[in-house]
Amino acid sequence: MPLPGKSAIVTIDGFYARRLNNERRIFVYLPPGYEEGEQKRYPVLYMHAGQRAFAPARPGTESWNIHEAADRLIEAGNIEEIIIVAIAHVRPVTSNEYYHFKAPAAEADHIACSGLDYEHFLIHDLKPYIDRRFRTLTDPGNTGLIGSSAAGLSTYHTGFRNP
Numbered sequence: 515m516p517l518p519g520k521s522a523i524v525t526i527d528g529f530y531a532r533r534l535n536n537e538r539r540i541f542v543y544l545p546p547g548y549e550e551g552e553q554k555r556y557p558v559l560y561m562h563a564g565q566r567a568f569a570p571a572r573p574g575t576e577s578w579n580i581h582e583a584a585d586r587l588i589e590a591g592n593i594e595e596i597i598i599v600a601i602a603h604v605r606p607v608t609s610n611e612y613y614h615f616k617a618p619a620a621e622a623d624h625i626a627c628s629g630l631d632y633e634h635f636l637i638h639d640l641k642p643y644i645d646r647r648f649r650t651l652t653d654p655g656n657t658g659l660i661g662s663s664a665a666g667l668s669t670y671h672t673g674f675r676n677p
Contacts, residue, residue: 564600
C-alpha cells in the first residue's frame, strides 16, 4: 500500500482467468492519498497490455510510465484521483485475446480469437476482484477501459457490448 501522500503500484501475481484458463500479472496504481482517505472511493481505469504501463516489461524495453503521468495530472488538478488497473498480456501462440472476430485473411486461419473469453475475464473475474479488494466506485460511469493497437479494438468491442 502507498505511503501517505505517495502513489504506489501493487502487483498481483498469478491472477487466474477462468474461461481463458491462464494466469497473468495485474498491476494496480493507487493514487496519492489512497491510504489517508480510508472512506474515499475511486474511479477505476482498466488498461490492456499492462506489463509495460508502469515499468519496462524487460530490461531495454519501453514503459508508458502511466503512474508518473497520473501523479502529475492529479497534482495539477487536471484529473481526479483514480485507480489504474494494468492487465499484463498473455500471448498464446494459437489465440489472440484482444480479437473478437477472425480476420478474413487466409494467414490468420491458424489463430483463434478469444476476445469474448477475455471480455468475460475482465467483467466477471477481474472487476469483481478489484471492487472487493480496493475502494472503488463500481458503477459504469466510474469504470473505464483503455488500450492501444489490438487492445484498442478489444476496448471498442468490449465497451460497445458493455457500456
